[in-house]
Amino acid sequence: KIPSDAIKRIGLYYRIIMDAQEVISSEQLSELTGLGAAQIRKDLTYFGQFGTPGKGYKVDQLKKELAQILGINRPWDVALVGIGNLGKALVSYQGFKNQGFQMSLIFDNNPSKIGQEYQGVPIRSTAELGEALKTKNIQMAVIAVPAEEGPSVANQLIEGGIKAILNFAPCCLKVPKNVKLINIDMAIEFSRLSYYLTQATEH
Amino acid sequence: KIPSDAIKRIGLYYRIIMDAQEVISSEQLSELTGLGAAQIRKDLTYFGQFGTPGKGYKVDQLKKELAQILGINRPWDVALVGIGNLGKALVSYQGFKNQGFQMSLIFDNNPSKIGQEYQGVPIRSTAELGEALKTKNIQMAVIAVPAEEGPSVANQLIEGGIKAILNFAPCCLKVPKNVKLINIDMAIEFSRLSYYLTQATEH
Numbered sequence: 152k153i154p155s156d157a158i159k160r161i162g163l164y165y166r167i168i169m170d171a172q173e174v175i176s177s178e179q180l181s182e183l184t185g186l187g188a189a190q191i192r193k194d195l196t197y198f199g200q201f202g203t204p205g206k207g208y209k210v211d212q213l214k215k216e217l218a219q220i221l222g223i224n225r226p227w228d229v230a231l232v233g234i235g236n237l238g239k240a241l242v243s244y245q246g247f248k249n250q251g252f253q254m255s256l257i258f259d260n261n262p263s264k265i266g267q268e269y270q271g272v273p274i275r276s277t278a279e280l281g282e283a284l285k286t287k288n289i290q291m292a293v294i295a296v297p298a299e300e301g302p303s304v305a306n307q308l309i310e311g312g313i314k315a316i317l318n319f320a321p322c323c324l325k326v327p328k329n330v331k332l333i334n335i336d337m338a339i340e341f342s343r344l345s346y347y348l349t350q351a352t353e354h
Numbered sequence: 355k356i357p358s359d360a361i362k363r364i365g366l367y368y369r370i371i372m373d374a375q376e377v378i379s380s381e382q383l384s385e386l387t388g389l390g391a392a393q394i395r396k397d398l399t400y401f402g403q404f405g406t407p408g409k410g411y412k413v414d415q416l417k418k419e420l421a422q423i424l425g426i427n428r429p430w431d432v433a434l435v436g437i438g439n440l441g442k443a444l445v446s447y448q449g450f451k452n453q454g455f456q457m458s459l460i461f462d463n464n465p466s467k468i469g470q471e472y473q474g475v476p477i478r479s480t481a482e483l484g485e486a487l488k489t490k491n492i493q494m495a496v497i498a499v500p501a502e503e504g505p506s507v508a509n510q511l512i513e514g515g516i517k518a519i520l521n522f523a524p525c526c527l528k529v530p531k532n533v534k535l536i537n538i539d540m541a542i543e544f545s546r547l548s549y550y551l552t553q554a555t556e557h
């Protein structure tokens with residue numbers, strides 16, 4: 152079982168080699184990422200024998216392999232629940248589309264938003280969430296609703312067949328074993344920064 | 355040296371006990387967070403002797419202690435660079451202010467934005483970044499500019515005395531040893547989800 156940190160680094164290597172020359176060495180990747188060359192080589196060997204010792208990795212080949220490993224060699228339709236300030240920023244963001252992730256279904260429960268469009272995508276009522284997800288066979292969703300709504304929205308998504316959730320709401324979600332949940336909690340990241348600043352002044 | 359994951363969990367415990375009763379047990383915290391009770395007790399012992407075995411933790415006391423450890427027992431002025439879609443979502447967000455983090459300085463380099471206000475906060479030119487940061491003794495900053503601008507913005511911030519950076523731009527930043535950098539890379543989190551979905555279907 153490959154550590155999640157290694158998967159994150161693989162995602163980073165993939166993005167970095169998007170603009171790379173024909174051949175790239177682990178030293179060059181180390182220079183670009185700030186990670187150790189040995190770490191990079193180890194991460195890549197989890198997945199196979201890439202590259203030639205002393206020569207480096209053929210970029211086109213590595214790109215293909217990493218895209219296949221990460222599953223980004225195909226488009227993904229993503230459901231977004233909550234088209235507020237954060238939701239709008241996420242839908243406008245080109246960076247996700249560049250890797251094949253399209254927020255193609257938007258749900259909200261605010262009557263003044265339902266039936267509107269955001270960047271050409273219709274805003275649907277969460278009442279039709281389950282049906283819409285199953286019809287389009289959506290497996291991935293983003294939660295961008297207030298904390299108190301997170302748990303019920305997560306349950307609705309899972310009932311609709313969602314198997315992978317990126318959650319921005321500052322709440323603890325309980326999901327079944329076969330559902331992958333990633334929480335991005337920005338407020339907690341801020342408190343990590345204040346922790347380190349406080350430590351630094353105390354020593 | 356306490357692992358960064360433990361610091362993240364401490365931030366989570368703090369938020370959870372904000373709404374807690376007078377006394378809370380590690381079992382209750384386990385129920386609320388989905389983390390193991392033993393893990394929780396171990397995390398808390400990094401920082402001192404809290405609570406009474408068999409009885410639990412006094413919430414008011416634990417709140418005070420954790421706020422002090424995390425450094426969120428005081429307000430923090432945060433500089434934001436880049437008031438685009440993501441920047442606006444961040445400034446509007448009440449959740450940061452609830453923990454004492456206020457984005458009180460906003461910088462951008464778009465002439466049509468400079469001199470405007472966002473939610474009552476003036477948008478300043480990045481040309482005056484260094485001076486404004488030093489005048490207000492700002493130590494913490496958020497980077498919400500495009501990837502290609504990230505490195506130069508980071509350098510400007512560090513020259514202006516910033517010691518802690520939360521970076522949303524999908525670029526690798528190099529910072530001195532005394533600067534704490536946290537990267538939030540949402541596109542990479544998406545590729546982790548697609549990795550797990552791809553694994554699930556292959557097994």
Ligand SMILES: NC(=O)c1ccc[n+]([C@@H]2O[C@H](COP(=O)([O-])OP(=O)(O)OC[C@H]3O[C@@H](n4cnc5c(N)ncnc54)[C@H](O)[C@@H]3O)[C@@H](O)[C@H]2O)c1
Pocket residue numbers: 232233234235236237238258259260261264277294295296297298300304319320321336337338443444445446447449
């Ligand atoms: N804005 C940020 O920068 C930021 C940062 C960190 C975390 N978050 C978190 O992200 C979430 C969204 O933040 P925001 O600033 O966009 O808030 P917001 O209030 O602007 O948007 C929330 C949206 O969710 C909708 N909504 C509420 N309940 C719903 C439900 N049951 N089903 C469907 N839609 C529902 C609302 O109608 C609204 O459109 C919150 O949980 C917040 O804590 C936001």
Ligand SMILES: NC(=O)c1ccc[n+]([C@@H]2O[C@H](COP(=O)([O-])OP(=O)(O)OC[C@H]3O[C@@H](n4cnc5c(N)ncnc54)[C@H](O)[C@@H]3O)[C@@H](O)[C@H]2O)c1
Pocket residue numbers: 240241242243244246435436437438439440441461462463464467480497498499500501503507522523524539540541
């Ligand atoms: N929008 C999202 O949901 C999202 C998600 C993940 C990552 N990101 C990343 O966050 C960053 C911001 O995204 P966005 O959607 O808000 O983009 P945006 O284009 O809406 O906003 C970028 C802002 O930065 C300003 N800017 C550009 N160069 C600058 C400089 N040198 N100094 C000061 N300001 C400068 C622009 O004028 C603009 O206001 C990007 O790096 C993006 O990759 C955004």
